[in-house]
Amino acid sequence: MDKFLHFISQTGFANIELSSLVMMVIALFLLYLGIAKKYEPLLLVPISFGMLLVNFPLSPLMALPENGQPGGLLHYLYLGIELGIYPPLIFMGIGALTDFSPLISNPKTLLLGAAAQVGIFCTFLGALALGFTTMEAGSIGIIGGADGPTAIYLSSQMAPHLLGAISVAAYSYMALVPIIQPPIMRLLTTKKERVIVMEELRETSRRERILFPVIVILITGLFLPTALPLLGMLMLGNLFRECGVTERLSKASQNELNNIIVIFLGLTVGAKCSAYYFLTVETIQIIVLGLVAFAIGTATGVLMGKVLCKATGGKVNPLIGAAGVSAVPMSARVCQTVGQEDNRSNFLLMFAMGPNVGGVIGSAIAAGIFLAVL
Amino acid sequence: MDKFLHFISQTGFANIELSSLVMMVIALFLLYLGIAKKYEPLLLVPISFGMLLVNFPLSPLMALPENGQPGGLLHYLYLGIELGIYPPLIFMGIGALTDFSPLISNPKTLLLGAAAQVGIFCTFLGALALGFTTMEAGSIGIIGGADGPTAIYLSSQMAPHLLGAISVAAYSYMALVPIIQPPIMRLLTTKKERVIVMEELRETSRRERILFPVIVILITGLFLPTALPLLGMLMLGNLFRECGVTERLSKASQNELNNIIVIFLGLTVGAKCSAYYFLTVETIQIIVLGLVAFAIGTATGVLMGKVLCKATGGKVNPLIGAAGVSAVPMSARVCQTVGQEDNRSNFLLMFAMGPNVGGVIGSAIAAGIFLAVL
Amino acid sequence: MDKFLHFISQTGFANIELSSLVMMVIALFLLYLGIAKKYEPLLLVPISFGMLLVNFPLSPLMALPENGQPGGLLHYLYLGIELGIYPPLIFMGIGALTDFSPLISNPKTLLLGAAAQVGIFCTFLGALALGFTTMEAGSIGIIGGADGPTAIYLSSQMAPHLLGAISVAAYSYMALVPIIQPPIMRLLTTKKERVIVMEELRETSRRERILFPVIVILITGLFLPTALPLLGMLMLGNLFRECGVTERLSKASQNELNNIIVIFLGLTVGAKCSAYYFLTVETIQIIVLGLVAFAIGTATGVLMGKVLCKATGGKVNPLIGAAGVSAVPMSARVCQTVGQEDNRSNFLLMFAMGPNVGGVIGSAIAAGIFLAVL
Amino acid sequence: MYGIEAINAANGWNLAALGILVVFLSLIILSIIISQLHRILAVWDKKEDLLPGGMTVDRSQIRGNEKAASSGREETVPHPHVCPGDINEIAAIWAPLAEKIDDPFLLADLYKLAVKNDFPHPHMTIQRLWQENILVPAGDRMFRFQYERKNV
């Protein structure tokens, strides 16, 4: 009887708290968004399931080791985030998946990728104004980079207590890109600009594609050593892809290694969403600031597009500037869709891939800057 | 010459002990069973090879790190068991491999999965009576659950010194299910019961299959937080499988991650079979108790089958109760085979899959109970 | 402004040193060899990229953890080498990839695999003569084994400061086998010997192929426990391959696990090539000694081939002795090519595979001897 | 200590009874919920159909509207008039088309849709997408369009 009461006292039902319940409902809602609405499901399903698992009353999954008893499963898997291991490895996979040809054949679109990062720094200022520390503000600003692994890497290094909220915001807005971007794009461009048909991209040679990752890493690495973990692995993955003699490693980076780490990363990002850190005013502020970051990034990207349009005598369609926020390949597709509203025969997708992948490099550089100066 | 004598003194031949030799012979015998008899070869081959490797005289494979020298390979790989990491990850793979439809369309078969766990608790009593501690007795009882990872997880947490014997017993009996179960099944059922043809299962909808893992984890997680590591990952794997938007993660759980961890798990389980822990009276007791556990589990499963048969007016063939011990899908096949001895046109396999996968959930709950109360 | 100067002072440009630049140029040159010349690209591309990444001024990739800040990515991945984990796992993959039939059907070619290891021990003496310690000399000698993982394993355990130079030398010479070996082979053999056509190999039975790894590990393990980590995993992988019931594990050893570890191994081997350890006279000595090791190994292999040729009354073509250095399957192909220069219809490839895989076992034994006696 | 004495000392009977009780209890609860699940889902679907229009929206109507909207504005899926050479570009162009039909689908259906949308070289392209493992067999002669999303 004693044992029975003891057992009852150890069930989750007997230890339930309102905050846990709220978190579990949020987790289920995110799970719903991931599955039914297909919001970045590869990340949002494990994130929300991880969030669910750790918010059960008395959940042992994030338990610290004590008294010689081992810690929880997610405690150990979380080490891969805490020590900054997963995000660079994910970046290696992204590098192996990414075709940089649209950027190589049209390198001025790198400027669009740069312009879209202005959102990051504006949001950084906004976060400072709301009372966040510089470290926290930098981590929040990077949401505007629209690159999940970059956001996770930076916040795990500079503001781990905000990791959960920042990651959830980043991936949610990435999924919402088709809703956030079009109004801003239409607002800032004239119909005349939107119907611009761009010149066909030239073919890139294999040597160019092999030299590209080497040059990128040489320039950025010498400029900004703190960007090396993310950019170095991105470029290594891309080199595996392009060099033609390491197909096995390219495949491994894209598939087996990537998939395993996506599972671990998602689960443990979710595991950082405990009620204590998540049910706060800060989370709401982060969600608002994240939206601001995406909006400003889109706007500055498009505005730079207009500048390039002028500078080239109308050869650049400013819409593709919006793709500079990355969220590969979602925002490039948005450019394609918005462009075709006014000119059905306009095919912007390939041109938008340039700023799109340029934005990945841009955000990683922005993260490197924060790591260097904060 | 000095060097030569020193070298000779360091060969295995010069340091051979009888106990090592006996262990090596046992390892070779298990290897033979795995390869020639196909007893659960995916586990038994690495287990027995691991056992062989660590029982060589002066084998460095389980060496602890000392004097700044690193430890042995299997010492490091064993951390995945010691910290409770491998078994939940294996369960994720099992979840991604398992189709719970037979259970969803016939949920009363969950009772058969529950009944078969009675063997666990009876064996727990038997082990107590033989002088084992409660922790040890629980780990021994769980052999009756017929789920390798569950047994490994529980014994690694509660009685690591028995891990080797318990795992070997669990996997051996799982392979022997076609020999252990049929006589018990025939003894406890009448021919009239065995020839019962069951009604066709209804189709399950995709939404049901998606909601199933979520409901299971909500109920069991709130009831029994200690079952969360195993059941949570089992259900996550199943959600990856069923939700339709995470096929990459489902494949990764089933294949690359699973295969790698099966190798590491098998090798290191074998590595825990050193002569010191294995060549004991306890091992023999564990082997006897394991057989008892399987037999009782089969019997209580079948008896509950008879109860359900009565309660439903003869619509349930009691044979499928035997599948409640899990050993997926072996014991379901046994039901199929025994059923067809009396009625060649009876096709019980799909019906037996219900209690079969129910038994996996049941054993994980039983493990959670032991973790909660012991 | 202050911030700006601070930032400038933290760029790589502001912290550049000549030694870093030299190392980066060397890394780029090795990258070129890997990609353009296809010198063992699967290893040389990640090695040289890792070398590049860590030699950027202020590169954080090998940073040690301090002040609660985590260390660099490659610092953590390097643990797999430091603790001796990667090389045995790679060997498991090699075992799963290797068909030992040519050796089983012609076991006397094992002697050729033994003879080619003489180069290891001669080089060991040479390295001692140049002033290296015994530990260092052993690690340098093992380059002559022409097995990358063996060389990495031994030097990580005995002379980690030389790991970079030794690995680079080992993989470079393995790629240069078609240039190094033929002149030596032609010099030491007569045309009459080179045109010998060997008798067809008998078929091996499945039972033989299953027993082979078990027998090898029993004999060598009892003889030399220190060889167990490498040989044990090699034989486990081969057993996975041949036993017929663990195809999943065999595939996993060859593919997913192997590819992931090759990436990590390559990157972190490269990461050990910091200017401090690499830009030394020792490195040049190692490169010279490595060439000596390959040359002597080739010579002793061919000479033993001549002995076998005599002993068998001219049934063995001495050229296949050169394949005893391993460098699988490169040196076996070299035998094929050199053999056909004199006899276009001579097909030595399959016969050379015997000493070729025998050399892998031989080098692992040599490594075990160094570990035992030094 | 051995035998009954040991069991008593360890409170074994209670523990075993508790264990069996909890296993049964939780699985019975689960069993009841699962058995009602498809009914709840059916009621849920029905409820939406039965409630007055103001409170909840009729699904088929939404779909109808969507269809109407889409048929008005984008009856054809956009695509370039010349077929690009790179398979990834092709896959990117075909992805929206494949999204229009239920997953998995018959190749014939994809072909018809491609023709209806004036996609260039539908037959040849489907064959290439198949060879490149972008169209992957899903059993039963059905196929899936599996184009690696680049973002993770």
Added chain:
Amino acid sequence: MYGIEAINAANGWNLAALGILVVFLSLIILSIIISQLHRILAVWDKKEDLLPGGMTVDRSQIRGNEKAASSGREETVPHPHVCPGDINEIAAIWAPLAEKIDDPFLLADLYKLAVKNDFPHPHMTIQRLWQENILVPAGDRMFRFQYERKNV
């Protein structure tokens, strides 16, 4: 210290000689055992055939018995009369059939066995099993039946 002096100081000659000796010794032993292996296996097989019936059992006889037993009791492999839709169910039903023939096998042999056992739609099913990668090519026109066992 350098040169011969260094080698002497480190006991280098002995170590090198020891190393070469041990490498040769172990590989020679291995070589001898491996070279005798197939003979031992042959003797082993023969011994079983030669010994008087009481001491060891004649293999071919066992197989004969097994065949007899099986032909008496389960000359056909059980299967449902209607073909299930799910490929995993199909594979589960076909697995025992595939186990009856040596691995790897010709598809033709599997087909014949399926017909003999009255399996429904053998031709169509084999094609599906192939498409689903459950029948996997093993070279030489042979195939393997690779059905993922669920239990690990």
Added chain:
Amino acid sequence: MYGIEAINAANGWNLAALGILVVFLSLIILSIIISQLHRILAVWDKKEDLLPGGMTVDRSQIRGNEKAASSGREETVPHPHVCPGDINEIAAIWAPLAEKIDDPFLLADLYKLAVKNDFPHPHMTIQRLWQENILVPAGDRMFRFQYERKNV
């Protein structure tokens, strides 16, 4: 502290300006270099052709020489006269042949080369290599010869 005050206190304006500056600076530099890359490569190639023979070697000449040398010494790729049974042996024999043609290639080209070199059973063997996934489709009806090197 909040608002402008907080930004000032954290030196926010400067940091943000610095950040934007650095991002633009590095990407502009990159953009310039990348945009010149193909010109540099073109100049590089041209330079080699233009320089006097003594300073650098004419590539086409090298290739010509190589071709001459090879046509002199090994106009056919060596291979055994009987076709081995094991697919790995076959692959090892065919690998040098496949290396002779640019990667990826048409099967027809490989076939022609095999015939020219008197390889036994070229048609059947190509089919087997395909079945065994050693000849893997590379899109556009092209194929790659992907023979697992054993050494890593």
